[in-house]
Amino acid sequence: MDPALKLITILIIAFEISFTQNLILNFIIIAFSLLILILNKIKIKSLLHILIIPIIPAIGIYSSQLINGSANYGIILATRVYAYVFLGATFTKTSSIEDLAFTLEQNFNLPSKFAYGVLGAFNLTETIKKEIKQIKMSATMRNLHLTFLSPTLYFKSIMSALNWSNLLAEGMTSHLFVENNPRTHFKIIHINKFDYVKIIITIVVVQLILIAF
Amino acid sequence: MATLNLKNLKFNYEDSKFPIFSNVSLEFKSNTISIIHGPSGCGKSTLLKIIARLYPKYNEGVTSGKILLNQKSINSINEISFRKKVAMMFQNPNQQFCMQNGYDELIFTMENLQLSKEQIVNKIDKAIKFGNIQQIISHPFDTLSGGEKQRMALSIIYAINPDIILLDEPFASVDYETRKIMINKLHQLKDMGKTIIIVDHDLSLYENIFNNLIIYHDNTFKSNSYETAIRKFKEFQLSSSIKCSIPDKQPIILSLKNLSISNGDKDLIKDSNINFYKGYTTLITGKNGSGKTSLFNTLIKNHSFDGEILLNQKSIKKIRSLKYYKKVGIIFQESEKQFIKLTVKEEIKLSIKKHNHKLFSQTEIDNFINSLGLTSLLDQVVYSLSEGQKKKLQILSMVIMGHSVLLLDEPFEGLDLKSIKAITNIIKLAKQRGQTQIIISHQRYQLEELIDFHVQLSNNKLEYKESF
Numbered sequence: 001m002d003p004a005l006k007l008i009t010i011l012i013i014a015f016e017i018s019f020t021q022n023l024i025l026n027f028i029i030i031a032f033s034l035l036i037l038i039l040n041k042i043k044i045k046s047l048l049h050i051l052i053i054p055i056i057p058a059i060g061i062y063s064s065q066l067i068n069g070s071a072n073y074g075i076i077l078a079t080r081v082y083a084y085v086f087l088g089a090t091f092t093k094t095s096s097i098e099d100l101a102f103t104l105e106q107n108f109n110l111p112s113k114f115a116y117g118v119l120g121a122f123n124l125t126e127t128i129k130k131e132i133k134q135i136k137m138s139a140t141m142r143n144l145h146l147t148f149l150s151p152t153l154y155f156k157s158i159m160s161a162l163n164w165s166n167l168l169a170e171g172m173t174s175h176l177f178v179e180n181n182p183r184t185h186f187k188i189i190h191i192n193k194f195d196y197v198k199i200i201i202t203i204v205v206v207q208l209i210l211i212a213f
Numbered sequence: 214m215a216t217l218n219l220k221n222l223k224f225n226y227e228d229s230k231f232p233i234f235s236n237v238s239l240e241f242k243s244n245t246i247s248i249i250h251g252p253s254g255c256g257k258s259t260l261l262k263i264i265a266r267l268y269p270k271y272n273e274g275v276t277s278g279k280i281l282l283n284q285k286s287i288n289s290i291n292e293i294s295f296r297k298k299v300a301m302m303f304q305n306p307n308q309q310f311c312m313q314n315g316y317d318e319l320i321f322t323m324e325n326l327q328l329s330k331e332q333i334v335n336k337i338d339k340a341i342k343f344g345n346i347q348q349i350i351s352h353p354f355d356t357l358s359g360g361e362k363q364r365m366a367l368s369i370i371y372a373i374n375p376d377i378i379l380l381d382e383p384f385a386s387v388d389y390e391t392r393k394i395m396i397n398k399l400h401q402l403k404d405m406g407k408t409i410i411i412v413d414h415d416l417s418l419y420e421n422i423f424n425n426l427i428i429y430h431d432n433t434f435k436s437n438s439y440e441t442a443i444r445k446f447k448e449f450q451l452s453s454s455i456k457c458s459i460p461d462k463q464p465i466i467l468s469l470k471n472l473s474i475s476n477g478d479k480d481l482i483k484d485s486n487i488n489f490y491k492g493y494t495t496l497i498t499g500k501n502g503s504g505k506t507s508l509f510n511t512l513i514k515n516h517s518f519d520g521e522i523l524l525n526q527k528s529i530k531k532i533r534s535l536k537y538y539k540k541v542g543i544i545f546q547e548s549e550k551q552f553i554k555l556t557v558k559e560e561i562k563l564s565i566k567k568h569n570h571k572l573f574s575q576t577e578i579d580n581f582i583n584s585l586g587l588t589s590l591l592d593q594v595v596y597s598l599s600e601g602q603k604k605k606l607q608i609l610s611m612v613i614m615g616h617s618v619l620l621l622d623e624p625f626e627g628l629d630l631k632s633i634k635a636i637t638n639i640i641k642l643a644k645q646r647g648q649t650q651i652i653i654s655h656q657r658y659q660l661e662e663l664i665d666f667h668v669q670l671s672n673n674k675l676e677y678k679e680s681f
Binding site for chain 1: 292569
């Protein structure tokens with residue numbers, strides 16, 4: 001399925017469960033996402049990751065409802081957290097960021113500077129991780145011990161990220177990227193008509209579940 | 214075919230009254246190679262970026278004067294047609310790439326040129342042949358060596374096929390053999406009718422292909438006569454090979470036993486044994502991408518390895534990083550990676566305050582700052598320095614730290630002869646006071662005075678040699 005259409009579908013579903021209180025729908029979303037993840041051969045490690053990490057907010061919300069609200073509502077909120085996480089995971093595990101950027105540029109008239117901005121932003125997290133490791137090592141060699149609480153660490157990484165974004169713009173210009181200028185596309189992404197049918201069916205099914213339960 | 218004229222060009226930073234350069238009037242014709250030469254920080258890179266119309270857009274500067282491309286002011290030409298005619302290769306290739314690997318970067322560039330899919334495939338084929346980049350084109354940039362990245366960057370310029378080619382220190386990190394091959398490629402480009410302008414500190418191997426040598430003097434850039442140029446080139450002729458001794462029973466500080474390292478699926482070093490000796494300077498040489506920097510990364514515990522590495526007879530796997538980095542320091546190939554503080558002064562102060570061993574007195578350090586030409590830059594932000602100035606600050610800050618073992622990865626890259634001399638003196642003094650140094654360098658000037666031993670990395674083995 002086209003990554004942009006997939007993202008839109010997921011956003012619509014997430015929006016809907018934010019404003020409805022339907023425990024069964026939450027469970028169906030979790031189960032269905034899990035099925036998709038397993039069919040896409042998700043690694044056990046990543047699966048444990050998305051199962052364990054949301055426990056903290058889920059329990060937090062549930063227990064606060066238990067004390068100050070109703071336990072039933074608490075369960076709905078806790079499963080909602082999991083539904084969000086699983087919806088997000090089905091997207092990130094089954095589509096590539098490059099394809100998302102390219103389809104947004106080619107099929108959704110997103111200006112290319114934003115499409116490459118999306119790409120840049122995703123690469124940035126990796127860059128920042130490496131940057132922090134690098135800064136820590138350089139600092140240690142200067143007998144300066146930066147922990148993850150040291151402001152210097154964040155100040156430095158923000159400084160280099162700012163510097164990097166300026167350099168990126170300059171680098172792109174040097175390789176003939178000119179804003180608003182037409183470009184050709186080496187990898188052409190067509191949206192399959194069947195994708196629209198899939199979206200409509202998914203959303204209709206969600207409504208039916210909401211009405212039925 | 215294109216001619217470029219500069220008329221009374223002047224440049225200064227917004228907050229400074231003094232121009233970086235002024236009165237620059239030069240002509241560049243097609244079918245020629247011009248070389249611009251001058252000390253670090255004199256504004257050579259700035260000049261190229263102004264010609265490439267990247268400055269003053271991407272820095273805070275003011276220019277005056279005229280730049281004419283085929284007698285037409287460059288500012289009157291629309292952006293994309295200008296970029297198709299004039300292309301520049303940056304000094305630091307990392308700053309020029311925006312995709313993950315060479316293949317994607319080429320596609321990105323060719324898409325901007327609005328080529329069809331077939332044309333792109335064709336262009337990529339030609340670029341691969343030109344730069345001999347088949348082996349490295351689909352590897353992520355961060356796994357490539359400095360020299361490989363420079364080859365990639367030049368191949369992309371070739372694919373753009375501009376009339377005017379601007380190259381900023383294009384061969385700073387390639388080995389001597391590759392430099393020969395690449396300079397030959399430039400000759401081909403010249404014969405195709407291109408106008409080529411190169412900024413380089415190192416003038417070796419250019420004497421047979423250059424048409425014009427431009428030297429920075431008295432705040433301006435001026436063309437020189439053929440005779441003056443030839444005299445200047447003579448300074449850069451390399452003595453064929455320099456003799457050095459093979460170590461024998463000196464005290465050992467670092468010992469590598471059955472060491473193997475690899476980069477992805479590529480074996481770099483296989484089952485090698487070698488010792489490094491206390492209080493000596495060892496030079497490591499090897500072809501681009503042979504694994505020199507990976508060896509350094511291994512020595513700073515930043516690359517996995519098989520076998521054993523002993524520092525003073527203790528396995529480095531058993532020494533905690535905090536303690537290890539007090540003993541072993543590295544000068545990274547990319548200067549910016551080293552900086553912790555914001556300004557030049559703070560950077561030097563940090564080293565003075567936090568040193569491991571006091572190698573130098575305050576007077577000596579003040580003298581170093583002076584001889585490296587950093588005095589007037591003390592309040593400047595490190596990111597705003599030229600590449601050469603960054604290098605000098607980086608080396609000074611790390612040498613002051615007084616590590617027992619200092620690894621230097623291409624410490625002379627992008628430096629003029631005067632700076633190389635000043636740096637050599639500082640490093641030599643540190644050695645006299647007990648520091649062990651291991652150096653990777655393609656640049657060979659002044660090395661004679663510094664190097665005690667030479668280790669060559671070839672065919673996945675490390676071996677001591679009698680000359681370099």
